[in-house]
Amino acid sequence: MGCPKNSILYNGTHCACPAGYLLNRAANSCAVFSVRSQIETDSGIDYYAATFPETFFSFDTIKKFTQSQAVFLEATLVLLLSWLFFCLFLRFMKLGDGRGIWFRIRWWVSRLDVCFATRHWLDDQKLVIKRKTELGGTFSIASWILFTGLFAALLYQVISKRTIEVHNVRATNAPDLASFSNDMELKLITVSSMSCSNLRMPTTFVSGSSGFIDPKVTPLSSFLNYSCQNTSVGPAITFRCNNCRLSQDYMFVSWQFVDLPNNPAAAVGFQFNITAKDHANRRHVSFVSGTLKNGSDLDDRPVTFRGVDGNILVFNLFPRMYRNLHDLRLIQPLFHDFVPGSVLYDTSQLRASLESSNDGLINMTLYTLN
Known part of the structure; x- marks a missing residue:
């Protein structure tokens, strides 16, 4: 079988899409990943699901x-x-x-x-x-x-x-933070031609105070459940935490994608969605979702992520109390920063990386701040 259209060769016989290009398996062609980076956030005060017969009347208000x-x-x-x-x-x-x-x-x-x-x-x-x-x-x-x-x-x-409904709870107030009990879920899609077979999941996550003095290493299974599912745009990793309790610690978890025969570890972007629902009142949901293609809004060129340097996604978790909704306690996830790791901009850089055994991976890190 020949190489996909618009692809490049490396190591003489292997095929790969150029930097910033994604394989379209249906058309057997490489197409540029032209989606712009964007972030969407919802505050969580709208109902999670409709409960009125909208077929007959408009009950939006x-x-x-x-x-x-x-x-x-x-x-x-x-x-x-x-x-x-x-x-x-x-x-x-x-x-x-x-x-x-x-x-x-x-x-x-x-x-x-x-x-x-x-x-x-x-x-x-x-x-x-x-x-x-x-x-x-x-x-x-x-x-x-x-x-x-x-x-x-x-x-x-x-x-x-005209009244203030939302009250942010200070992260230094441990008793107030302990009263928040939310079901949280993070779904991260690595936009690529890879599959879950390329994934090497972690077994631990790290937490600690500011500056990471004396960090604590905890088994991942005691805090999060995770799964991986193959989608049309790449592997989707889902982290779930039921009845989560906020703490004053910083937390991060890392994982890798590695090279497989005829399936190198390379990605052109990331899509994420974080949701939080009160464990007792599940009608309301806060979320942040978005697409990341590059580390700068001023430079939106198509790129390929591949190499030893880690790609870090940073999120803030803001505890909020809604006074006018029976003191609803809901965690508001917000996107904080994206620090790209090894980024390739042109075909020559990508070919050299594909032919190097040291660059055969993608390092990913999820970092949360309270």
Whole structure:
């Protein structure tokens, strides 16, 4: 089988895509990886999943209501139905000689008509006209109940937006950090022609205080679960931590991709997605995701990552408390920095690296700061 289109030769007979190019297996051709580096972050205050029948109505705004706003609307509905039921009940009561309690109540309902037959106030002595406005009084009060309830819900929404909902917890406050219990997941795709067979996973991770004085080495399985899955754009490594507890330590974990016969260790970029959900309240999710192609926004040239120098992805984990959401405690992951390791820009550099046994790997490091 011949080499893919636009590929280069190394060691006389082996094929590889040029620097910054990715193999398209379906077309058997090397194409430049032209996706721009970008980062997307979400704060976690939106609902994680829809719970309303959007087929019939648009409930985008209703889903954003807080529980307090729901109480306003529920109270309005209960009051409105109670008033209508009361007026319907009065219609079935006997008037008698016009002096009974039910007649007086219906008479006062008729006087409450301030929206429809308003001229009855000018005919105060005409009882028949007053009785004709009884239905108007019913709907006048119903309209005011509905208006007041909706206005109160809207006013609460305006006021709540002007208040501070999010409170960042200082990382030095150990008791507060211990109260955060989140389920976290990191998915990192190494954009390449490699597979999970190239992967050499670590068995430990390292943690320590600022400056890494007396670092601690812990078995990875006691803190994280990990897996690898082959995708159309490269191997996807997933780290999961259930019921994670924040600490004041810095943590990092490293792994490698190595050369295999006819499958060298080389990548053109990285795609990541970190999510955090409260262990008890899983309706809300914070995440940060993005694509990294180069170490500088000013230099967005296609490159190939390969060599002994490590590629370091640095993330911050900010504990946040949402006062207006029942003191929801949610970790907000944020992208901090990407430090590229061995980077190759042109074909000559890549060919020399592919023909060197010392460069047959990609070193990766995940680094978190609290």
